[in-house]
Amino acid sequence: MAKLRTRKHKVVLSRSAGGDAGITVLLVILGVFMFLPMVYAVSQSLKPLDELWMYPPRFFAKNPTWTNFRDLFMLMNTSWVPFSRYIFNTILISVGGTFGHLFLASLCAYALAKIKFPGGQVMFKTVQTSLMFHSTITAVCSFMIMSAFHMIDTLWAVIVPAWASTLGLYLMKQFMDTNVHDTVLESARLDGAREIHIWWTIAMPMVKPAWLTLIIYSFQGLWNSGSSIYIYSEQWKSFNYAIGQITAGGIRRAGASAAAMVLMMAVPIIVFVVSQSNIIETMGSSGMKD
Amino acid sequence: MSQKTEELKAVSRTTITRRQWIWKEMKKNKVAYLMVAPYMILFTIFTVLPVVLSAFISFTNFNMIDIAGTEFLFFENYISLFFDDDIFLIACKNTLIFAAIVGPVSYLMSFLVAWFINELSPRIRALVTLVFYAPSISGQVFTIWGAFFGSDAYSWANAWLMEIGMITEPINWFKDVKYIMPLCIIVALWTSLGTSFLSFIAGLQGIDRSMYEAGAVDGVKNRWQELWYITLPSMRPQLMFGAIMAITGAFGFGGIVDALCGFPSTDYAAHTIMHHLNDYAGSRYEMGYASAIAVVLFAIMIGANMVVKRALSKVGT
Numbered sequence A: 001m002a003k004l005r006t007r008k009h010k011v012v013l014s015r016s017a018g019g020d021a022g023i024t025v026l027l028v029i030l031g032v033f034m035f036l037p038m039v040y041a042v043s044q045s046l047k048p049l050d051e052l053w054m055y056p057p058r059f060f061a062k063n064p065t066w067t068n069f070r071d072l073f074m075l076m077n078t079s080w081v082p083f084s085r086y087i088f089n090t091i092l093i094s095v096g097g098t099f100g101h102l103f104l105a106s107l108c109a110y111a112l113a114k115i116k117f118p119g120g121q122v123m124f125k126t127v128q129t130s131l132m133f134h135s136t137i138t139a140v141c142s143f144m145i146m147s148a149f150h151m152i153d154t155l156w157a158v159i160v161p162a163w164a165s166t167l168g169l170y171l172m173k174q175f176m177d178t179n180v181h182d183t184v185l186e187s188a189r190l191d192g193a194r195e196i197h198i199w200w201t202i203a204m205p206m207v208k209p210a211w212l213t214l215i216i217y218s219f220q221g222l223w224n225s226g227s228s229i230y231i232y233s234e235q236w237k238s239f240n241y242a243i244g245q246i247t248a249g250g251i252r253r254a255g256a257s258a259a260a261m262v263l264m265m266a267v268p269i270i271v272f273v274v275s276q277s278n279i280i281e282t283m284g285s286s287g288m289k290d
Numbered sequence B: 001m002s003q004k005t006e007e008l009k010a011v012s013r014t015t016i017t018r019r020q021w022i023w024k025e026m027k028k029n030k031v032a033y034l035m036v037a038p039y040m041i042l043f044t045i046f047t048v049l050p051v052v053l054s055a056f057i058s059f060t061n062f063n064m065i066d067i068a069g070t071e072f073l074f075f076e077n078y079i080s081l082f083f084d085d086d087i088f089l090i091a092c093k094n095t096l097i098f099a100a101i102v103g104p105v106s107y108l109m110s111f112l113v114a115w116f117i118n119e120l121s122p123r124i125r126a127l128v129t130l131v132f133y134a135p136s137i138s139g140q141v142f143t144i145w146g147a148f149f150g151s152d153a154y155s156w157a158n159a160w161l162m163e164i165g166m167i168t169e170p171i172n173w174f175k176d177v178k179y180i181m182p183l184c185i186i187v188a189l190w191t192s193l194g195t196s197f198l199s200f201i202a203g204l205q206g207i208d209r210s211m212y213e214a215g216a217v218d219g220v221k222n223r224w225q226e227l228w229y230i231t232l233p234s235m236r237p238q239l240m241f242g243a244i245m246a247i248t249g250a251f252g253f254g255g256i257v258d259a260l261c262g263f264p265s266t267d268y269a270a271h272t273i274m275h276h277l278n279d280y281a282g283s284r285y286e287m288g289y290a291s292a293i294a295v296v297l298f299a300i301m302i303g304a305n306m307v308v309k310r311a312l313s314k315v316g317t
Helices: A017-047 A067-078 A083-114 A119-129 A135-148 A157-164 A166-179 A182-190 A195-204 A208-224 A238-245 A250-283 B002-015 B017-027 B030-057 B077-081 B086-119 B122-137 B140-149 B158-163 B177-190 B196-206 B210-219 B223-234 B236-253 B255-262 B273-283 B288-314
Strands: none
Touching: A017 A067, A017 B086, A017 B140, A017 B177, A067 A250, A067 B177, A083 A119, A083 A166, A083 A195, A083 A208, A083 A238, A083 B030, A119 A166, A119 B030, A135 B030, A135 B196, A135 B273, A135 B288, A157 A208, A157 B030, A157 B288, A166 A208, A166 B030, A182 A195, A195 A208, A195 B030, A208 A250, A238 A250, A238 B140, A250 B122, A250 B140, B017 B030, B017 B086, B030 B288, B077 B288, B086 B122, B086 B140, B086 B177, B086 B196, B086 B236, B086 B273, B086 B288, B122 B140, B122 B196, B140 B158, B140 B177, B140 B255, B177 B255, B196 B236, B210 B223, B223 B236, B273 B288
């Protein structure tokens, strides 16, 4: 990033070499701080057991093996509730929660952004404020409300609240505000199209990056959801929780738990890499209008 | 003629009252309400209602075990929180220390990194973004810090400190009161380049390049002036959004401590308001008291948000 030339007039913006060097050094230091633990996590999972307990410890594995992953899968097979069950639960939660949220939030966001009706502003302001409600604050009463609906100890206790989470609606509304132009909608309305039809066939394709982002956020959150206070039966617990149980096994499980950690982190990272360009694009219009 | 139109206006204004007008608008936009309804009903049930209920319950001694014995206590829960509950005060202190460090540092770090990488070529930028963003989306991966700072001589930190002779016996990092807070803060910072980081990157990408040219003509000398007079003011919406995310993250911190130090942490050295809340709600079922804790936490977050809002309004002036 030596000199930044702007496209049109080739004005050279002021960039000092010292500044560039300083920034590069800082970035490299920070990058190492961020990246090393991730590398260490992967290298731990590839170490054979004797290398995990070697003194002094080495950073990289000397003889990398897949033993830990094999051990992990063996442990999974011997668990009391079959492991496929935990995986099934997590996939059901992630997919069901994400698509329900996408459907409801985009429908609502379209109406809030593109139809003027009494109360719309108030509704959006409430949603905006609730970005600040940490789930802990609401946990106590959510528990009581869910027990009133007989949702405690079912997967619904995780899925249904996910449908109504805030960040997704917020994203969709901001994006619809800036990217869906009223003139297109007006001409469709003049042609006699119904609002629900306009939402699905005109607005939704225009905000594709937004819903891709929403899918990623929601999916990540639900995929990583661990033990929920609303679920206590073993057969409804999540994959992340089960992995946590293996990790809690202590020294004997060191290899398997290192492998489990890598397995858990791989999925969200892959999802992010696949859709990175779309996410960045979306976040551009996700700011908060003060 | 002007008088005539005045009259006409006056007539049309009196023909319907404001309430009638709203009713008419509501009927006209029936579809909008139908579209909003499914989300808004669920949102009300699972977000608005719990918040309102907690505020109400915080004035009672509501207890899941003895529901019949519920009484209205007015401010008794709050009084005992601040005057009788020593652990709550420790939790407050820890939460404030933690939020005061992690909130601003993670916010600044997110912004600076986003700003530094903004001028890199797209492909390198994508790679660097992944490196910085990965820790925050990888679930439990922060427990690798537990292996790094493990309690025995086989962990990196201990092995190398012993090797160079700084210490003679291994330190139990995450159980030692001296190290718990600093270590948890480092780990929290490590996972903190999340949603707001992405939003900053996007905000920076969206700034119109010609504004920088105009700035250069107007006498902006270096990149710091450019940052202050052009970049920051034009991405105020993202800055606000990032601030809210940073505040929620910094005050709601707790999961990391649980995973690395266990619960409760040694001598409550890393006990936060969130732990205290979970303790009363999850283990003791004293919902009234727990709700009072939740209300206090929420009030602190709203306060922090107002301070940040005011600070951000001064940006670029």
